[in-house]
Amino acid sequence: MVGFIPEAELDRVLARLAGPYRLYVPVSCAGRVELGEWSPGIRPVLEGRAYGTAKQLFLPRSEELFAFGTHPDGTPRVVQPERDRRPLALFGLRPCDARAIGMLDQVFLGQDPPDDPYRERRQGALLMGLVCSRPGRACFCAQVGGSPAGTAGLDLLFTRIGGGFCVEAVSTAGEAHAAQEDWPAATAAQVAGAREIQQAAAPAAMATPGLAQELEARFEDEVWARLHEKCLGCAACTFFCPTCHCFDVMDAGSYDHGTRLRCWDSCMFPKFTLHASGHNPRLSGKERMRQRVMHKFCYYPLRFGPEACVGCGRCIEVCPVNLDIRAVLAELGGSE
Ligand code: SF4
Ligand code: SF4
Structure with missing residues (x-):
């Protein structure tokens, strides 16, 4: 009804x-x-x-995921936050x-x-x-x-x-x-x-069949070097994206007393993939832009089905250098 x-x-x-x-x-x-x-x-x-x-x-x-500390007798204490x-x-x-x-x-x-x-x-x-x-x-x-x-x-x-x-x-x-x-x-x-x-x-839906496979085949394509050129690495596109979900887990406080926090993070930040050894597999903006696009239009759809972009347009509106995901997709052979 x-x-x-x-x-x-x-x-x-x-x-x-x-x-x-x-x-x-x-x-x-x-x-x-x-x-x-x-x-x-x-x-x-x-x-x-x-x-x-x-x-x-x-x-x-x-x-806050939890607070941690020690009881007076020295045993560990973990407290769940009030919600x-x-x-x-x-x-x-x-x-x-x-x-x-x-x-x-x-x-x-x-x-x-x-x-x-x-x-x-x-x-x-x-x-x-x-x-x-x-x-x-x-x-x-x-x-x-x-x-x-x-x-x-x-x-x-x-x-x-x-x-x-x-x-x-x-x-x-x-x-x-x-x-x-x-x-x-x-x-x-x-x-x-x-x-x-x-x-x-409701206009006729125009999904992009085959885009995930196409992108997978173009991992080493020279187009990535061009696509990231304007990007400042500010991460606004990912923070405003309703499907981006990367996070970091960190402790605030001291070794034996503090809180464990989960905070949004972004694949567009240079330190996102920095290893403790000093090696960084996504060293330049090229790799980071490729990761953002590949995650949305290749890795996620290959794993779950739909593309991890709902076309809300927020990343287009907030990007300080007008980097438009629709133009990126057009360049890569998807719909615009
Ligand atoms: S909002 Fe624009 S400039 Fe900032 S990281 Fe995203 S694409 Fe790059
Ligand atoms: S248009 Fe797509 S990529 Fe951009 S913010 Fe919306 S869902 Fe994310």
Whole structure:
């Protein structure tokens, strides 16, 4: 069944979620759209995708894994950090960002054993997406197998039509949640309106079959030397990417008293692969740019299937030297 929520009722729907869930919505922040925790009075921004990504809610920029020390008798002491254990709920998530969370799931949950801090945050999370009716200038989700009306990774899909939202459950968790709610059924005209918006938003997907194999064969190609020339190695592209997930683990404090931290890291930094011996297998920007592109469009798809890029366009928007991943792909023979 497709439900309908009048726009004036949205606050009430969000308020019901905010008790049992930690609820995040797109908010206006210093002239940009960012994901922020909802509280009464906050109106979600319904146009434009967030500048930052939802990945930071499941894989924080920096997190304490545990504190360590010693008991008075000299035995080791390990203390787990206090966390808000309520599940996360995200409203207004863009289909590209939901798809990216599915890709992070493959990495952090698809392994044995799964990654515990990620699993704790992901467990029971409710992902509510909003159809993108006006993609941004740097968006290219359809070229990498996505769609502005895509449902991958989502539990509920909201389509904004005149006066409100059509809501559809698109996962088992979404169906269970919809069954608890008292949303009235959308009328036939409202459903038809939603379908029209979804179809207009969903251009034919043009994935790039064979790109992973093509890139694998071009590992030593001279093109890499040219592609990295402009790059400053600032790593903004990877920190803003919803699918990049490299991290470093470090201890803060002293040998016998401190905290173990996990912090985002980036393959675009020269020291990312520096060995203790002093050897660095990715010595120049050429190797680092190649790694970033190969990971997204060759290694990840060969291992998991889809490309590890959802076409959100953030790396294009934040790059200080306008290095455009679409142009890189075009140069390498993928779609532009
Ligand atoms: S944002 Fe641009 S300059 Fe910075 S590391 Fe990425 S590609 Fe290089
Ligand atoms: S590579 Fe760029 S366009 Fe692709 S998902 Fe990452 S930030 Fe978005």
